[in-house]
Amino acid sequence: MPVAPIVLPPLPRLPAAVPRSGVSSDARRALRQLLGDVDRALATAFRDGADASALARRRSESVQRIVAHVWSACLGEVSGAALFAVGGFGRGLLFPYSDVDLLALVGPSDPARLRALEQCFATLWDIGLKVGHAVRDLPQCRALAANDASVFTSLLDARRLVGDPALEESITAITTDPALWPPAAYLAVRLAERDARHARYNDTAYNLEPNLKDGPGGLRTLDALRWLGRRLAHADDFDDMVGEGLLDPAEKNTLEQAEATLRHYRFALHLEAGRAEERLLFDYQRALATRLGFEDEHEKNLGVEQFMQGYYRAASQVERLGVQIAERFEEMLEPPSAAQAVGEDFIRYGKRLAVRDPDLFMRRPAALVEAFIVRLGEQGIVGFTADTMRRIHQATAALERSLADDADVLAAFLRLLRLGAPAVEALWRMNRHGLLAAILPAFGTVFGRMQYDLFHVYTVDEHTLRVLRNVARFADPAAAAEFPIACEIWPTLAQPELLLLAALFHDIAKGRGGDHSVLGEEEALAFGRRLGLPEADTQLVAWLVRWHLLMSTTAQRQDITDPDVVQRFAETVDTSERLDLLYLLTIADIIGTSPKLWNGWKDRLLADLYTATRYALGSEDELPPDAAARVRACREQALTLLEGEGFTADACMRVWRGFPESSFLRHHPEQIAWQTAAVLQAKGATPLVAVHPQSIRGTTELFVYVPDRDGLFAAVTAMLDRLHLSVMEARILSSPTGMALDTFLLLESDTQQPASAERAEELKQRLHRALSQPGHVHQPSRRSMSRHLKHFQAAPKIAFSTVGGRTRLALVCSDRPGLLAAVAQAMTDAGVRVHDARIATFGERVEDFFLITDRHDAPLDIAQQDRLLQALLERLGTAKRA
Template structure:
């Protein structure tokens, strides 16, 4: 993919114009310097494209910029005493990427006006020739005072490098940095760790963001810089050529860790150099705007549709950042340990001891001699109170043993037996699995898990890499065991204590996405992996079948609830037949919730909670052998009417009034609505005493949404008018029931969430919807203009051609639409249907990241299925409105 750096010569250092000290820089010389800088940057870009190492090019740019900076300083100030110019930041470390800031510190003993004017001229000239300069002018006293107040100022001085000027000031600056009274090791470490935590919190405390920050995000280049700063200040590992080698000498790193960090750093440098070139500015975020282009620039190619070049490119970043983040956390713990005097060891079993809050191994060769101890150590940590980590030596030996054993750990019977003991602890095992992953042990036991390490999916639905998602699913599963989760997940928390073997659920969570990116159906491939591993664990056949079934069908409950009509007994019956028994249903329900929340926190809402709860309850009913789910329509209608009537009588509404209203209701109202909904609609109609249009809004209905009921004389275009208003008021439609009474009234029900929050509407917003829609429907029918809103920056990068399919559905036509989601999508679809002369009778709306999957039951204006000619007209109208460029 790249050429060896040694095979290509670096661009030469620039030749500068002749300079006369203290003469200033003429306009001609400025133009020459500007041209020279442009030539250097173009040559560096060409060399990068040809495969030269990014770090070598960043060093060459630093050297070139240094020559220009020194040239301008000399032209403006000449050879001066009591003044010097220092490079700080990345420039101080000798690295400048294509659009990096040039950070400078001018240290002066006496800031007389003439010297300050010369410095202003110097910095203005540097800006004029094309350098983005960040500068400060201080005397040594000011410098020391600021460094004492602000750890970031002190840290910047660690990298300070004199470029030109009085050498005496080099000594003055070194005296500030080396002063033991300024930021002693303990204080410096605490300040750096606090800064790290604050910085990481801005990025959701994970390296696995969809648009990660190469520099400041967790596992970014700032983490590596911080390790070097800590090494020099805390451990005095001041090897300026390579501070990591100094940390090896101090025993804070072993050579293998140094190699891993340096390899990760080279990857991050390469990506950062390419990103600056692609963006044309100092961009540090791997935005969707650049990801595909960067993958092409760096030579990544699509392997197949489930392993795109851009996904391989991002996996390279995630793997590098994850290595840096993991080792960064572990090395920081070593610094803490180094500054804490060790306590007396206390024995913990035969093989382990504890030093205060840290566990250690007795025998340095324990992990190699008996690999199962690697797992046992994590089990021990769960049960040993007050433990916060492992000693530095134990962590190092853990990593060395894991590397030495390689894949042999996955086949070690004792290690697998220990892993099974861990899983059988249930919910507490999740924390141990998370920590094992941090130390690289989980991938050693599950090699297939190592393949999805850093594996991203290029869409807006999956916001984490596969490995991070899996760990979050495990965490969500473990939450069901905690009393605090009962308010949010009452059914799940009732199920958890009844599980006889919670380890089966943990295994299913570990394997449900383990085959992502291989090509083919990841559920099928994952089932094979799960079967092989569970067999090696020695699980009974029935347990293996339970785990593999869950892996194979882990998406079944979610897709059934969101894409099918779960009020239809046939849908529930088919789902129940696939599930088979109540124990399997319990496990699938827990896994489904944990999977949805672990995919993206924004995906979970009251609507999906209610959907899954309804499907779970209906399926449990269907699975009871002694009770059949009533599937005949007359029985279901009678039961719904009876329950609704009880609710209405409790409101004080006479049964006769209810029955008069119901004589006009179609049978499908009682088949497709809950008794609570029928009672609410009936009560509204009775109270309206014949007045129309009737618009009722329930801010929080029994379906976990805001429910809208429209009762108005039916007319063509009504669905389009309502959806246009909903779009204008920023509501998302989850489901729509479009029914007609026997006397020509529309009985339309919409289940809604607020578009921004994906939560039910506030009472104020619900009332606004009621009033505005009532006014709109009271007007004569007219074309409702859609609100024009720009497609978000994210969605612009995930455009897809719409896929539209028609199929027979009894006396109606089923329309399936898959396309890119966007603001106002449903309203646009509704207008296309109105223009084509198509009536909507039912709508189910599902959105998965950038992908909308909507299903409609439609007819022509005579309530007949769509003929081919009308299907073609509707297809054309939809494509006109939904094409990606629209």
């Protein structure tokens, strides 16, 4: 953040005011001009490096003079009435477009005075101030404060601007009355308000477009700490809270530095938006980063990422300390408890843990980790005492450079990890106290590290901790319904600590400029050896870090029904132990990246790949059967299912004469049985459109059986786009009898869930009507791009290769409405046939893979590839070969 001498504009000189005469039009113009001059001067001072807090105070002082001037002009010097600033204005801070919140305290209703107040507020609006005001008498003020904690809180900030001084004492009498919101009740209501407010922002400070004011760790959190200090401990500010033992000096400095960052960003955001915007929207992030002097280091450490890391670090520090200070307030209000010994080094006071020896952590640093282990083993413990928390912070800060290499500390850390799933909660708490980053310095470097995209919705540190929590869920039998294979694997793990370590390190090298998997592997190797793990265990953790993306990319980008794909994956994995750990890590990683990423389709994909790979890793006599054997096995299982539904073997065989052999290689027996039943029930009628709302693949399955023709894929995808259904996978097959057997796996675009029965029927009817018009050209629908996507558009990258007698097209591009339908239409324009499609979307990034041929089912030559590239250019915009 730039540092420069504070050069503040002078306070405004006001035009002469005639009491009770109101404000003339000339005076209003002068005040409007004056206010504009103040704001322009403040903006210039900010650009020149002046402190945002000082500028916000200067704006408050300037506005205060203007407000007092208008009050005097409209009401004059009156007794029994006064005007108070509340909210941020009451605290003496006004950002460039902040509301000016006012409370007019008046005596019994006086029509003339009320008209003068109306004139006063109208004048303030007219000159350009966004005023929020309330007019009350003292009994009303007291009654509202007694019934509404938010009103009571607003009075804590109330500051008299002008009017009867006696009323200031009346406000103070309300806020200091012990009968109104006693400490315990006030703490409870403030914590409930905090929890409700945080829930609106997913209980995390790490939102992609965070709210500087109301989000977790935002400026409201700092205000709330001051309100609690004032009401519960008679501590008006952080200095007073240090005196009361609620903060130590280092924590106070941390809060003040974080507050300075948040205020700096808020001031800049108001100026950039030109209004009272509190959200760091994508619309402003890049411009703000440039305005505040952040520059791109390399493609994996952009200036905007550095800018946002500054926010995330500040907000995280505020959020963490806010939780801990709230615990201290709770402890302060708890009745005294008798001490109970907990081992040699710790004491329990009711629900809180303390150290026997105040110097324990400095004398024996391993006790820092042991404290969290002991806390796990004690029933009913809710936290540490305030004094113990303070000593943890002080020791961590004092010993920070040595903790990562202290053999006893590392031995204690390994003991913690060996507790398995329960260790995850301790790791979260250690992170809140800064201890995790002290033991793992590399973890500290990704504190607040974000990636500027729509795929990674959390910072690296937050994502890592969520991955750990997801891993711990596999130990809970209640999760078996959602994660049956994972919960079956977990009890078989001989060393769950190795999975926890892999989760800790899998993204630890993000932002360094190289391949984070390779760099993370090196970090994991070094730490495993410092930790004293056997070399084989260290190598296993490092392998998991190196290949933590392998399973998800294989499942989503390749055809896992192809034995060669599975065999190559199995050769890389090599052992069942690696496969088990990689499967658990992959699921935890996907869910921890974004709650919206996990769905039934991905669950089924990973389960299928896991099962096939276990089979491939078996003994020599359990190798996967050859293609002919696999076809026979699929036919036999499908026939058993069909006969169970009353179909005869002869009828099924007649249908299967029109199914290509690849149908039985690429589909599950359940899918073959369902498709066959649909054909038999149609009795030769085409087009046949069958929709299974909840297929075994965790998706809605669409089966189209029609006479084959060029452009069919484009027609189907255009209709799916109109119905807002996303294609996860498409398999386009042609029968020996000239029929197309096209299968699409679908999810609802908005929810990423399978379609309802009603939606499935709608799809069936509308697609049937569309395919009944073979000469009709089905153009993709035109929909506007979302605000989010507009900020992440990049030129597509296209690569061609040859696979098994077909051309493989890899398309990497930015997502947008109607993308797949546009690609399909481009292929039709270029005379290309689609045989297979794998569709994967990662936030705003799309990675689609197609197996294609020309209209003679031959691979595309260079000229045909260029024609397709040109067609894609016309549909998608500028593209380039990868």
